[in-house]
Amino acid sequence: MTTPYLTALSRIAIATVSILSVASCAPVADDVNAATKQKDAANVSAQPSAAAPKNIIMVIADGMGPAYVSAYRYFMDNPDTEAVETTVFDGILVGTVRTYPHQQSGVVTDSAASATAMSTGVKSYNGAVGMGVDKQPLETVLHRAHKLGLKTGLAVTSHIVHATPASYMVANEARGNYAQIADSFYDDRINGEHLADIMLGAGWGHFIREDRNLVELFQADGYQYIDSYDQLSSIDPSVPVLGLFGDGSLPWALDDIDPTRLHTLTKAIVPYLAADTQDSGYFLLLEASQVDWAGHGNDIASAMAEMHDLAKTMEYLVDYVEAHPDTLVILTADHSTGGLTIGAVSDYRWDASYIQNFKKSVPTIAANMLTETDKGQYVSDMFGFALNQQEIDSLDVINADMNPRAVQAILKDIINTRTNTGWTTSGHTAVDVDMFAFGPSAQVFAGNQNNTDIAEKIFTLLDQAHKK
Ligand SMILES: [Zn+2]
Structure with missing residues (x-):
């Protein structure tokens, strides 16, 4: 456990030394100017002008x-x-x-x-x-x-x-x-x-x-x-x-x-x-x-x-x-x-890779898949990753008579499980x-x-x- 800590420390030390050596090479006057400019730039971003904005x-x-x-x-x-x-x-x-x-x-x-x-x-x-x-x-x-x-x-x-x-x-x-x-x-x-x-x-x-x-x-x-x-x-x-x-x-x-x-x-x-x-x-x-x-x-x-x-x-x-x-x-x-919540079901994991290649929204995928013969293939194409057999099987219950929200829920179950995303409510919460x-x-x-x-x-x- 000490090795990464020491590595980080030595990285900081090396960085400090290189800043110091660059500074010590520069003429003194320029050095002061550069330092002042740097300080001014920092002040501008940290403490914006007190003037009221137009x-x-x-x-x-x-x-x-x-x-x-x-x-x-x-x-x-x-x-x-x-x-x-x-x-x-x-x-x-x-x-x-x-x-x-x-x-x-x-x-x-x-x-x-x-x-x-x-x-x-x-x-x-x-x-x-x-x-x-x-x-x-x-x-x-x-x-x-x-x-x-x-x-x-x-x-x-x-x-x-x-x-x-x-x-x-x-x-x-x-x-x-x-x-x-x-x-x-x-x-x-x-x-x-x-x-x-x-x-x-x-x-x-x-x-x-x-x-x-x-x-x-x-x-x-x-x-x-x-x-x-x-x-x-x-x-x-x-x-x-x-x-x-x-x-x-x-x-x-x-x-x-x-x-x-x-x-x-x-x-x-x-x-x-x-x-x-x-x-x-x-x-x-x-x-x-x-x-x-x-x-x-x-x-x-x-x-x-x-x-x-x-x-x-x-x-x-x-x-x-x-x-x-x-x-x-x-x-x-x-x-x-x-x-x-970013992480769910006592699993120390959140994986966004499963939502980075979506082609359409879940409501649209849910509506369009009703007319697809190979639902598993269609959903895989739209999600941007291949569904496993268990996920494909979970689509079997879907038919045109189902409530659209129920169809969407099946698709979202797959995504929330894959990414390990947690939700506590379909409403609002009072956190700051x-x-x-x-x-x-x-x-x-x-x-x-x-x-x-x-x-x-x-x-x-x-x-x-x-x-x-
Ligand atoms: Zn709302």
């Missing part, structure tokens, strides 16, 4: 408890190296968040109560959108941003009137009142203006209804409407935008023609909002909505695919903030979903979630905080930077 990008990964962030690191690990490589998330972690809702809903929150806490600073009951337990509409950080003259926008992978985006935009006593919430997206005004300059996500059914066509109404008010990803490259930055690319949601990352579609939406919406805002700045809400849905389904393959889309989005934002140091980015989760931030005033979000504190801090930063 632009704020709030990213919510729905359902992303801490285990998802760790699992993604193992999922992305290069097995050819001894070290487990870090991910974009590791470099931007600053703290944790307490997620519990108002006392009347206990301690396990839903997405609506948590988003309301983060958008308004008020703890509410599960299901509440933008209002407290007194059911009075509350001002959100998006509303404040609009009042202060900032551009506002949102991009999500669910439909845009789902709990999280809805709680930043409007107020409703129940998250399931989608038609009412969609109506409020159109009807609610601030200073006579629509709430958001750009809205991207899904939601055809909620916006194009028999009783009311909200797409046509937005168009009549000057919005450009787009309904396919390829139109994102040609949006006019001087005109407001409504972009709906699906009905109930965007497809799962594993099924979408664009497996990193949140990244794609982000690459379009950030330059759109940044255009022509020399003085005004912008507030943007992004949501990786389907991490939560993968958690509800206890579906580790989709969970990691959704995390990958989020990671690509965050990598883009890290680069963006490097080039635009007036922008603060905050990432957190509203709660954890599924009680994900991670807090990530970078850019000016990122340090404000360090340490353990309440989800309501996030709204209070954003209100303060918006006022500091923009109140005349």
Whole structure:
């Protein structure tokens, strides 16, 4: 046991000696300069400027408890190296968040109560959108941003009137009142203006209804409407935008023609909002909505695919903030979903190799396999590894009369056993979630905080930077 320890120690010793010898070769003045520069660089990344940011990008990964962030690191690990490589998330972690809702809903929150806490600073009951337990509409950080003259926008992978985006935009006593919430997206005004300059996500059914066509109404008010990803490259930055690319949601990352579609939406919406805002700045809400849905389904393959889309989005934002140091980015989760554990059934093992070559999502594979004659071969092809005989035999009971969820459960049993993934619930849990931030005033979000504190801090930063 002492050998590896000594080896590590001697490695450190060798590294120290080489740094010292390089330093001792350099002229003294240059040496001091280099040291000062290095120290400055360290200070910049560790202690961002105290100045309030001009632009704020709030990213919510729905359902992303801490285990998802760790699992993604193992999922992305290069097995050819001894070290487990870090991910974009590791470099931007600053703290944790307490997620519990108002006392009347206990301690396990839903997405609506948590988003309301983060958008308004008020703890509410599960299901509440933008209002407290007194059911009075509350001002959100998006509303404040609009009042202060900032551009506002949102991009999500669910439909845009789902709990999280809805709680930043409007107020409703129940998250399931989608038609009412969609109506409020159109009807609610601030200073006579629509709430958001750009809205991207899904939601055809909620916006194009028999009783009311909200797409046509937005168009009549000057919005450009787009309904396919390829139109994102040609949006006019001087005109407001409504972009709906699906009905109930965007497809799962594993099924979408664009497996990193949140990244794609982000690459379009950030330059759109940044255009022509020399003085005004912008507030943007992004949501990786389907991490939560993968958690509800206890579906580790989709969970990691959704995390990958989020990671690509965050990598883009890290680069963006490097080039635009007036922008603060905050990432957190509203709660954890599924009680994900990385390792199960008293076996010291978690093996992500079985979910790294998935061709489609489990729900899609489950639906498609019903018409396949060789189900075992089809599932092997879609999973990207060969099923063993016991797994092939477990597919025998599957037939077209079965409940789709029961078919999916059989497939997920195979994956959870192979990877040794544990789940404790198909619902949410009350564990604290991670807090990530970078850019000016990122340090404000360090340490353990309440989800309501996030709204209070954003209100303060918006006022500091923009109140005349
Ligand atoms: Zn959920």
